[in-house]
Amino acid sequence: MPELPEVEALREFLDAHLVGKEIARVLPAAISVLKTYDPPLTAVEGAEVTSVARHGKFLDIEAGGLHLLIHLARAGWLQWKDVLPSGTPRPGKGPLALRVALTGGDGFDLTEAGTQKRLAVHLVRDPADVPGVARLGPDPLAEDFNLAAFTTLLKGERRQLKGALRDQSLIAGIGNAYSDEILHAAKMSPFKPTQNLTDEETATLYEALRSTLADAVTRSHGLAAGRLKAEKKSGLRVHGRTGEPCPVCGDTIREVSFADSSLQYCPTCQTGGKPLADRRLSRLLK
Numbered sequence: 001m002p003e004l005p006e007v008e009a010l011r012e013f014l015d016a017h018l019v020g021k022e023i024a025r026v027l028p029a030a031i032s033v034l035k036t037y038d039p040p041l042t043a044v045e046g047a048e049v050t051s052v053a054r055h056g057k058f059l060d061i062e063a064g065g066l067h068l069l070i071h072l073a074r075a076g077w078l079q080w081k082d083v084l085p086s087g088t089p090r091p092g093k094g095p096l097a098l099r100v101a102l103t104g105g106d107g108f109d110l111t112e113a114g115t116q117k118r119l120a121v122h123l124v125r126d127p128a129d130v131p132g133v134a135r136l137g138p139d140p141l142a143e144d145f146n147l148a149a150f151t152t153l154l155k156g157e158r159r160q161l162k163g164a165l166r167d168q169s170l171i172a173g174i175g176n177a178y179s180d181e182i183l184h185a186a187k188m189s190p191f192k193p194t195q196n197l198t199d200e201e202t203a204t205l206y207e208a209l210r211s212t213l214a215d216a217v218t219r220s221h222g223l224a225a226g227r228l229k230a231e232k233k234s235g236l237r238v239h240g241r242t243g244e245p246c247p248v249c250g251d252t253i254r255e256v257s258f259a260d261s262s263l264q265y266c267p268t269c270q271t272g273g274k275p276l277a278d279r280r281l282s283r284l285l286k
Contacts, residue, residue: 001074004140004173005216006228007057010078013225014061014108015052017080022048022103023063029089032117033097033110035130039066039123053127056136056172060127061100068100069130070110073118079109080225097121108225136172141213150206154194161205162190162263174213177232180239180264182212184248189271190256190263238264 002010026041028034034041047064054060059078061068072078076097084107089096095111097119112119122130137153138145153171157164164170165179174182183190186208188201197205219235220228233240237247242255242264251268256278267273 001175001177002072002077002228003057003175003178004054004213005178005220006232007054007059007072007173008141008217009220009223009228010225011052011054011059012221013080013223014059014078017106018049018052018061018102020048022046024101024103024107025099026068026123027089027099027101028121029091029093029096029098030112030117030119031091033112033119033121035120036122036124039125041123044068044123055127055133056139056168057175058127058130058133065125067122067124067127069120069122069124069127069133071120071132072110073112073120074116075113076119077111077113077229078225079111080106081108082106084109132168135169137168137170138172140171140173140209141217145210147203147206150209151199151202154197154202157194159194160191161188161194164194165209171209174209176261176263177236177239178212178216181216181236182209184238184266184269185212187269189276190265191276238266240264 023044023046025045044063044066049061049063051062052060057071059070083105084099084101089099095113096109097112098110098121099107101107110119124130128134138149161183162179165174165182166176186205188205216235220231223231238253241253244253246253246266246269249266249268251266253264253266254275256263256276265271265276267275
């Protein structure tokens with residue numbers, strides 16, 4: 001799933017490749033991808049792209065005073081093409097979900113692998129008209145997201161750290177992969193309750209969050225859209241690396257599986273050398 005660092009890199013890439021260009025057509029190839037109908041997609045055809053922004057994991061392409069909001073979800077991706085295929089894409093054929101064609105012949109495709117179609121596109125007058133954007137918490141890389149702001153956010157929270165970090169209404173942009181990476185950097189169990197954090201631990205978690213995301217954004221800086229997935233995978237230390245040695249201590253990275261996801265962690269670095277029970281309601285390290 002693309003998370004804040006990858007979406008920020010896509011924003012940067014699109015800012016360089018879209019701004020100042022004119023949209024020729026927006027062509028949905030999957031009915032499920034389009035979540036709004038007023039204004040219609042034809043409203044941006046012939047409009048010049050004036051900016052590309054990011055809201056958490058949402059991309060925001062502004063053209064003609066309207067906002068094309070894209071959420072890539074778990075299996076979606078953006079593929080830039082210097083020369084787009086001619087003709088209109090056939091609905092229901094392959095992973096193609098939507099095509100944005102520019103008047104110069106270039107543009108991009110939105111694709112989604114798998115059978116669970118969650119990629120979402122909204123065309124709205126205001127980004128806040130999209131419920132997923134309206135409920136977003138603060139951006140963790142914003143200048144005003146300091147330790148005091150982070151501490152205030154966690155006050156009153158009573159849940160496990162993993163779930164808190166992934167909650168988009170609490171902090172925008174962090175998903176399954178980078179929550180694992182942040183907790184490994186902070187040397188904390190994913191199941192540790194937020195209410196049990198000391199002031200020192202809160203500061204440690206904050207520094208791990210900021211540095212992990214900032215480092216990932218730096219690694220992705222300047223990369224073409226097609227190289228971002230490989231860069232993300234190569235930079236992860238624990239997520240998706242079950243059975244491999246921890247790069248910090250050499251212990252074997254372990255996994256906890258859930259119904260539709262899994263987390264990875266290092267027992268030595270994060271749980272005092274004890275493996276977590278592989279079930280959702282583990283009580284270890286409370």
